[in-house]
Amino acid sequence: MISRRKLDSCHKVMDFRELAKKRLPAPMFDYIDGAAEDEWTYRQNTAAFDQHELIPRFLVNVEDIDTSVTVLGQPIDWPFFCSPTGYSRLFHHDGEKGVARAASKTGTMYCLSTLSTSTIEEVAEASSGPKVFQIYVFKDRGLTQEYIQRCKNSDYDALCLTIDVPTNGKRERDLVTGM
Numbered sequence: 001m002i003s004r005r006k007l008d009s010c011h012k013v014m015d016f017r018e019l020a021k022k023r024l025p026a027p028m029f030d031y032i033d034g035a036a037e038d039e040w041t042y043r044q045n046t047a048a049f050d051q052h053e054l055i056p057r058f059l060v061n062v063e064d065i066d067t068s069v070t071v072l073g074q075p076i077d078w079p080f081f082c083s084p085t086g087y088s089r090l091f092h093h094d095g096e097k098g099v100a101r102a103a104s105k106t107g108t109m110y111c112l113s114t115l116s117t118s119t120i121e122e123v124a125e126a127s128s129g130p131k132v133f134q135i136y137v138f139k140d141r142g143l144t145q146e147y148i149q150r151c152k153n154s155d156y157d158a159l160c161l162t163i164d165v166p167t168n169g170k171r172e173r174d175l176v177t178g179m
Contacts (some may be wrong), residue, residue: 027177077107086115104129124154
């Protein structure tokens with residue numbers, strides 16, 4: 001368990017990253033921190049955030065701030081949602097169920113990965129908030145249909161179709177660490 005003092009010493013995202021790097025075994029850290037191929041897209045996506053700046057507006061009425069938006073037809077309290085991350089229980093014993101509960105509690109949406117360590121049904125039971133399931137179209141179309149039916153039965157709000165992975169990406173860090 002991470003101490004409150006250590007968490008309180010984290011003042012920016014990179015502080016949390018450094019704490020995770022110290023706490024997690026290298027293969028697990030590299031899995032969650034890394035990306036495929038030469039991590040080019042990872043670097044480009046990260047750099048894209050440097051092209052934008054949040055600029056405060058001064059001398060405006062802040063009595064009634066509304067950060068709510070609608071995503072996939074679902075109202076959420078703030079313009080962020082939890083994207084799919086596979087194998088979440090490698091990093092915390094609550095895994096996907098914990099993230100789904102936290103998303104629901106904070107008023108946002110959770111997207112369950114096809115490569116989850118919790119079932120569709122377990123996550124649905126753990127969270128009353130809006131839920132999406134990330135799905136791949138498998139060669140076994142029956143398996144794909146089974147996932148879709150289980151999502152319907154568990155009242156998921158949407159499917160997130162992943163189409164950019166006809167083959168697995170070569171994650172060099174994972175090759176090095178054996179993950």
